[in-house]
Amino acid sequence: MRLRILFLIGAVLLVLLSLGSAAGLFWMSTQFQSRTTSLSESIERVHSAERLALTLFILQIVQEFASIDAPPGVGPPISVDEARRRVLEQLQQIEQYSETAQQRELIASARNRVDAYLRAPAQEKLSRLREAVEATEAVSTANIERARAVRDEAKRGSEVARLIGLVLAVWIVMGAALVLAATRTRIYLPLLSIRRALAAFKSGQRESRVKQVGAPELRELAAEFNDMADTLVSQDARHVQFLAGVAHDLRTPLNALKLSAQVILRAPEPPPPEKVRESLVRISAQLDRLDRMVGDLLEQTRIEAGNLELRLEDCDLRELVADVVELHRPSSQQHQLELSVPNLPVSVRGDPTRLTQVLTNLLSNALKYSPRGGFVRVLLAQSKEEVTLSVSDEGVGIAPDEYEHIFEPFRRSKGSSAEIPGIGLGLSVSRRIVRAHGGDIEVVSQVGVGSTFRVRIPLQRPRA
Template identity: 40%
Template sequence: MSLRAWLAAIMGGLALLTLVAATALIVLTNAQNHSANTLGNSVEGLHLAEELEIDLLIHFRLSGVTGPVEVTSERIRGRTLQSIESSFPRLLEGLNRSAFGAPEQALIREVDEHFRQYLATQREAARLPLRQRAQRVIPALDASLDSLERLVQLNVEEARTARESSADLNRMGNTVGLVLCGLLLVGLVTGTYLLRRIAWQPLRDISQSMRRFGAGRKRTRAPVAGPTELRDMARTFNEMANSLTHQQEQQLAFLAGVAHELRNPLSALKLSTALTERSRAQLTPERMQRTLALVGRQVERLDRMVGDLLDSTRIEAGKLELRPEVRDARELARGVVELYRSSDGGHVLQLDVPETPLLVRVDPDRLEQVMANLVSNALKYSPSGSRVDVAVRREQEDVLLLVKDQGIGVTEEEKGMLFAPFQRLGDARSKRAPGVGLGLSVARRIVEAHGGRIEVESTPGVGSTFCVRLALATQEAGGAVELPEATAPVPPDALH
């Protein structure tokens, strides 16, 4: 699982808990607000019902049904039947506004009907004697008071229910709040622990592995653990460490090979000098000539090795200098073939070129160096008496320089390392052919610096074909064709 997925899961879980907490808070707040409104309406209805009941009793007393009225109460003083009757609609309207639910509204309509009947009875009984008036009015008064009492009881019950509901919601809110806070705390602790174990620990292991590797412990590798991103990071570091270790081993092997290759010509020079010193009196011109030829070959061999090293160093430093000219590829190939024909008598070297010029814009010395390396390798790794073909071809807008041998060949697996520096593959090592393993690497970099590429086709035990592919140049783009009057001699085994 990737680190992004872990973080998304943790943040999603915390966000879900937060959303649940917010939703619960909204629901509880709305429920609490509803309970508060219900309680307020019930109290308001209770107050209006009690006030209406009091005004009804005052109205009954002021009507004189029970006899002469003595005004002794502050509540009655200054009030008349008309003012009290005008307050009834206002109080009933207030009850309607504060009514909660259909039962209360039905009971308020009943109260209103009883009040109307009471007032109508009062007006009808006004002409009757006092005793008869009381008999007519008191039942209507009792009915109105009874409905008002039932309305009061209903409001009391509603207020009690709303208060209990509010208390329940308050307890529920406390419980839900505590549970959600606990879940959030557990989520944070769990997320922190998972991040520490899943992400921070592997990241610390990778960092420690890098420090150990940088401190010189080259066998240190990072453990591949944790999320996908950290696994990829660990694999990348391990691949880099393996590559650096392999490169260091190659460089050490290369230095050992260079030391060995340098020792051979130096030993030959030392031996030639010692023989010359010992037999100076018997030194004949023929022997002197052979000795000088041997010394010359060894010096040339040393010069080639040093040249390979310098070229490789310049290429790696990006300081390879090219002096491009427009030249005929046929003449460059012909010069290299003539040189090797004169120096090698154990192989058949054939040249195949077209009749028309094939122009390329190259540094002639460097391209001859590449061709010399390919021809030298073909001769070096081919059995004596075999044939080596050098050809120049045109393929659309490219010029092809081909070198085909009947040598040892390479496998498909070895092709990937063929142009790597310091590499000398199986049979090349077993045959102990001279060289330090830089020739093909230098040749490839030179060709690539000209905008071309080297291709190879090979079959083990049958032979190899190397193809240098360069862009075709026009005479107008490069000026007049400069054919070399005398190319610089490229000795055998020039690079490898």
């Protein structure tokens, strides 16, 4: 699971938990508000019914005082009309709180009994009053029962709310624990492993590698680190091999120079001129070899430092190729050099010195890596988009799995024998030069049959 998906799942999980918590809290607050409102209304209905009964008693008392012609200042301080008005107001107030059919029926019964009491003659007042009060008490009793039911519902709602709160709390804790566990397993521990591997590799433990665990991004990072470590270790091994090869290749011409000089110096008398000339020829050849080796090293150093400079100009590749081939033609009696070029000039925009260096490297390798001799063919061709230069030999050949490796610095074909001189820089330098001209170089080969190196250079202006 990739990091962005993991983060997305974590965010969605937290959002769902937050929404669930908010919805639960909203539901609980709504239920509590509903229960509180219902309980308050039930209590208000009970008080209204009790006030109605009390007002009925007051009305009865006022009517009795009015019937006995009590002197002024004696009896209740309200009139019969005021008492009747209060009874009607209390009755209307009770009717405002009717919710269920049972309450409406009880309230209607109470109104009928109160109306009957108000219309009853004096001799029936007390019996009608008793019926009206009983009706109001029935309303009060029903509301008390309703209030108790609401209270019980509130208790049950409170228990449900506590259960929901507990479930939400567990969900939140489990969600947070799941996110933390996933983060620790998929992100933190792999990052810690990578940091430790980097520290170990930095301290010199070149065998340190990272296990590819965790999120895909971190597994890719671990794979990149392992590849980088393998590359660095391989480069270190190649550098050691390179130093050994350089020491060996330098020792060979130096020994030849030393022997040639000692032959002349230790002779009891000056050797004949022809012997001196032979020694000087050998010395010159070894010096040329040393010069080429040092030149390759310096060239590779400049390229690695990014100091490869091209002096671009319009040049005819036919002339460059012909000059290089003619220069190498006398170098070996065992090889036959064949040259094929177009009849018309092949003009490109490039650095003649660098292009000559590339062709020289390819032609020298063709001669070196075909020790039994044979044909070396140089072919120059031009199309609408590019120029192609091919150098083919009948030498030892190269295995397909080495096609790219031989273009790396200090790498030589496994088929190279110790007698074939070189330190593995010529092809690396040549590819850099060709790519600086906007082209590329490739090889096709068969072990024991020969190799063909093909240089492609586009006709458009190259980038220096």
